Amino acid sequence: MREGTEAGEGSASERLLFGGPLLYDARWADHHNAYFEMSLWAMALQLPRMVAFTARLALRADRRALWTVGLGELVRGIGQAVGLIAVNSVLATVLAAGTIGHRVQSAVPAMIGVAVTGVVGALADAASTAGTGRLEPKVERVATEMYLARVARVELAAIEDARFNRLMDSAQYGAGSARRMVKVCTGVIGSLVSFAAAAGVLTVLHPVLLPLLILMTVPRSWASLRSARARYASYLRWMQHARAGRLLTQTLMRTGPAAEIRVHDVGPFLLRHFRAMAEASEAEQSRLATGRARVRLLASALTGLAAALTYTSLGALLATGVMSLSIAGTAVLAIRGGGQSLTALVLQVNNLYEESAYVGDLERLFTEARKYTIPSGGEPVPDKVSLIRFENVTFHYPEDVGEDGGENGDGRDDAEKPAERKRPALKDVTLDIPAGRIVALVGENGSGKTTVSKLLAGLYHPDAGAVRWDGVDARTLDRDRLWSRIGMVGQDFHRWPFTCRMNVAVGRPDRPVDQAAVEEAAAYTGADTVVAELPHGWDTLLSKGYRGGHQISGGQWQRLGIARARYRDADILIVDEPTSALDARAELEVFERIRKLADGGQTVVLITHRLASVRHADLIHVLDKGELVESGTFEELLRPSAAGVFRELYEMQRAQYQDVRVPGRRMPDDAEEGSAAR
């Protein structure tokens, strides 16, 4: 069976791997006005704004280079106009009455004029080319920096939001487009000035010639704008599809999944689906090409008609004696030159139109990002916080609104969604995190432990209730200062593809690397023994795909991750499953050290499934399906009278070990049984 089907419904591969078609619905764009403006008119209106936007980027990037380019193009264009007038003068003199020697001699000054304008034009062109070359990469860099700075500063919720993600996706090409816009704008100015020169000369020669010249270029302009619009519309519609295709190929190339791909023989499977998706996109490319060919054919026919009309009119003017031969000669030159500049102008405007669509996405991202930007400033975080309290906190993760806005993308209303989709991740949770203590969060998978830690870290705000730092709502606190107080080792802490040293030192990126502190943090988690075995010690690159790159085990990574949080030396340390990959000895050591942190005044929020390890926690909060069901010390929660979730889970874990007898060793229960028997 062929796996690619109708593009509209998405291929079978899309449905199988990604759960549905990956094509964006253009109607959705209309509903959400101005996500992207599709009509020719709307895009034409947005063009000057995009040019101004790029000019602002260019001004920011290199003001001098921008002036050089602008002046260079202006001088070049004026040179062309003057050159054309000089050519006309040469022709008029050469075709005038008199001896050939005398006529040529009289034409010499005009010829010198042609040569001088040529030289000036060439110099101006060189200056403009050099300026453009200098400006282009700078504009791209400035636009990329602005893009990245904004993306890095939006709330986590925005990064997880499908719509914002889509905008980030399309806007990432905006910087490259802004770079190309510089060149295209230069070309537009050049062609515009050249055309103005030719048009001016033609108008002087005969008023009917200019409209005829413009008529000749209308069909081609229409054709290229139409094609550009179709290409952009298709790009937006297929963007997610292209990203998914890239994901398949990159998965095949990455080192992480390489072992599983080989053992499970996933390679041919991925390739098959890549081919199916690529074929769907090829069908779209060929649809675009056919449309383009059809439009171009029609445009060529219309241009031919207009050209015939123009030259017939010129012939008629000559035949009726309205126009002299020298003027007709200059007119032919001006029509050819003007036609060329107008064609170039149309082409450049077309490019401008296409690039401006992508730059438009960049501008929209800047606007959207502003809405989601993490506010700077706010109330200062108290110097010595003694208590953080979750007060009746309810929290839902932001929902994906789907392609149809209020609907799920499959036509169902929100009201028709299964009720469980709307279950809050946290529901009316009230709990305390006293400073300088170890507070453990336990509960089954999906019970809300990580969510509590994310709200504590200020990555999200509650929908209802508040997280209060000594009574102050965290919502009002200065988030940067709040973050400077927090160190976090998440379940999926990042494995930076940098050197071993940087993997620890990145815990405090705002400070110069302090090797002594790095080593102290590493010794703290046993990461020093890992480093000792690396081929280049602290300088070993921890990324297998690069030259000299090295791979370490999951447990070794975990030691580095905890060392990073230790290096950060924050007041509050959040550790989410810190020992899941550690061996038994390392696990005991790490827990012992984490315990000592609290002795030193640090607050430790520990999330773990190893219930025996929370024995030393000062306070344990037990979560179940987003609700706080128990709180207390280890002993309190294990009392027979408690008989709650914690005791039940603990009994289950304990039973696993009790059932296993180690030959030659007496189990504690044996002793109890023995003494009971005596």
Ligand SMILES: Nc1ncnc2c1ncn2[C@@H]1O[C@H](COP(=O)(O)OP(=O)(O)OP(=O)(O)O)[C@@H](O)[C@H]1O
């Ligand atoms: N980024 C997210 N977007 C949407 N829903 C999420 C997100 N993260 C978690 N959830 C949902 O929120 C609920 C609580 O998840 P959370 O990660 O807090 O559980 P947990 O107790 O830490 O689980 P585990 O023990 O498996 O790590 C789950 O139903 C989960 O599906």
